[in-house]
Amino acid sequence: MRLLGRIALLIFSLSLVGGCLPQQTVIVVVTATPSGGATQSTPTLTPTPTNTPAPMLPAPPANLVAIYYNRGGIRPLAFGPIALQSYVSLSWQPAQAAKGVTYNVYRSSAAPLPLDGAHHIASGLRFGSLGDSNGRIGDYYVVTAQNSYGESGPANTAQAME
Secondary structure, three states: HHHHHHHHHOOOOOHHHHOOOOEEEEEEOOEEEEOOOOOOOOEEEOOOOOOOOOOOOOOOOOOEEEEEEOOOOOOOOOOOOOEEEEEEEEEEEEEEOOOOOOOOEEOOOOOOOOOOOOOEEEEEEEEEEEEEEEOOOEEEEEEEHHHOOOOOOOOOOEEOOO
């Protein structure tokens, strides 16, 4: 009983005096001796493992819209004619990427779009819009989000229409 009393007193003293920190475990080894006494080791504080969240890919963008603007032709100006260019205007949500997230844009003349370098037209975008001057009516587009853990799946597929 005397040994149990010392163990309880030791643990109580450590919690009051040592000020055990949250998420730490106190390890004390008490050994009985043949003479009826006890010896104790020096208390050590060991961090308790915490559950580290798994790396998370960003959520894919949503509500991708592709609108084709036909600005072809030549407009006469006072200093000479200027060629107007057609383009595809893309927009998606969220309008601004979260901290550490950027957007990638892919284009193809057929769906489904492969997410590869041959179809990749823009990366590192922080805002949910892009004007594609090489886009044509009928082209298909997808947008992905990327962070330090990787690239999300694609947003909805949008086809460029007038």
